[in-house]
Amino acid sequence: MNMQTLSLFGFPRPISQHGVVPAHAMSYSSQTSIPYLTTTSISFTQLQDKNADLSSKIEQGFGPNGLGILSVTDVPGYSSLRRNLLHLAPRLANLPKEVKEELEDPHSRYNFGWSHGKEKLESGKPDILKGSFYANPILDTPTTEASLIQRYPSYCGSNIWPKNALPELEEAFKALGKLIFEVGLMLAYHCDQYVSKGMKIHKDEGLESILRRSRCHKGRLLYYFPSQQGIPDGNSLSSWCGWHTDHGSLTGLTCGIFTRDGVEIVCPDSGAGLYIRTRNDQIVKVVYGEDDIAYQIGETTEILSGGYLCATPHCVQAAKGEESYGIERSTFALFMQPDWDEKLKFPDEVHIHKELIPSNAVLTFGEYSEMLLDKYYH
Numbered sequence: 001m002n003m004q005t006l007s008l009f010g011f012p013r014p015i016s017q018h019g020v021v022p023a024h025a026m027s028y029s030s031q032t033s034i035p036y037l038t039t040t041s042i043s044f045t046q047l048q049d050k051n052a053d054l055s056s057k058i059e060q061g062f063g064p065n066g067l068g069i070l071s072v073t074d075v076p077g078y079s080s081l082r083r084n085l086l087h088l089a090p091r092l093a094n095l096p097k098e099v100k101e102e103l104e105d106p107h108s109r110y111n112f113g114w115s116h117g118k119e120k121l122e123s124g125k126p127d128i129l130k131g132s133f134y135a136n137p138i139l140d141t142p143t144t145e146a147s148l149i150q151r152y153p154s155y156c157g158s159n160i161w162p163k164n165a166l167p168e169l170e171e172a173f174k175a176l177g178k179l180i181f182e183v184g185l186m187l188a189y190h191c192d193q194y195v196s197k198g199m200k201i202h203k204d205e206g207l208e209s210i211l212r213r214s215r216c217h218k219g220r221l222l223y224y225f226p227s228q229q230g231i232p233d234g235n236s237l238s239s240w241c242g243w244h245t246d247h248g249s250l251t252g253l254t255c256g257i258f259t260r261d262g263v264e265i266v267c268p269d270s271g272a273g274l275y276i277r278t279r280n281d282q283i284v285k286v287v288y289g290e291d292d293i294a295y296q297i298g299e300t301t302e303i304l305s306g307g308y309l310c311a312t313p314h315c316v317q318a319a320k321g322e323e324s325y326g327i328e329r330s331t332f333a334l335f336m337q338p339d340w341d342e343k344l345k346f347p348d349e350v351h352i353h354k355e356l357i358p359s360n361a362v363l364t365f366g367e368y369s370e371m372l373l374d375k376y377y378h
Helices: 044-048 055-062 078-086 089-093 097-102 146-151 168-195 207-212 299-304 365-376
Strands: 036-038 040-043 069-073 113-116 130-135 218-224 241-246 250-253 257-260 263-265 273-277 283-287 293-297 314-317 328-336 343-345 362-364
Touching: 040 044, 040 055, 044 069, 044 168, 055 069, 055 168, 078 168, 078 328, 089 130, 089 218, 089 328, 097 113, 130 168, 168 207, 168 218, 168 250, 168 293, 168 328, 299 343, 362 365
Parallel strands: 036 283, 040 069
Antiparallel strands: 069 293, 113 130, 130 218, 218 328, 241 314, 250 293, 250 328, 257 263, 257 328, 273 283, 273 314, 343 362
16 A cells, blocks of 8 residues: 555564564465454354353454454344445445545545545555445544644544435444444453453553544545456455454454355355464465454554454455456445544553554553554655
């Protein structure tokens, strides 16, 4: 990604305490045998119970030896909300060009509204494989303060909805985003319970409190255009989405829907999907149910939890082979992150971006994000 079109929701991690190599060095043969792993899962009923001790599950999924991801099963109402929104993605992407241009917001670096061809693949080529629609599902206008909108346009901007061209998008986007947010808060509560066994969490400084009071959560509806005569960088594991580690706190993910000519199908390439680089440098493909919500830890949570909760680099591989011709994919992610004004108290020892963050530093999330922007993209 270049600076003009930067998405603030994922940063490459050049090096870490886990020995992760630079993103551009991650290249693998399609012949390499890669194991498939099913995520650790927690049922919605278990998650609802504040008296339940889910520490072992949290540790399996998010702990120092986990994959940085777990899934929540049997969430009431989720299946229909997922399908309602994801089936709108092709309709949005196929709106007339002039309509989509009205939905673009260059001031936010295309982090509100429609974005297509604004980001770059790892090869440096423009990413025309997918289109994205960004919006805050919780607040249409996080702030009206002009200085904040100018300083933090990716967080403080206002939503742009296609009220005439696709009026049902707003309701579907907000409904799914709010549900993933509420379930994410339940998960964050149990994350705090797990972390509190190893370190002191001051009142209102846990992950749940930070996320509950934030004004800048961001949803991203993704549409991958029909594959035509093979995909550029198609032999790369990261052909649909490059290697990165999420920057914020907690990311909620739907399982994608695959279609051809508007008809939902099973993806013919079992190798397509989400890949993670583990703590011991192994690449694995991660699998979870289509009606499960998956959650991944972001770098900010890893830092503030002192490493009890860990983020992992991940990427998405496109469907390959002749049978994948003409296949579309639609999916959704909710990036849950602290408020731009949230004061983050960094621990004594910081392993990620330690060259930027002094010991015992107190920075707002907005200031911290600016430091990363200056370091990696200016």
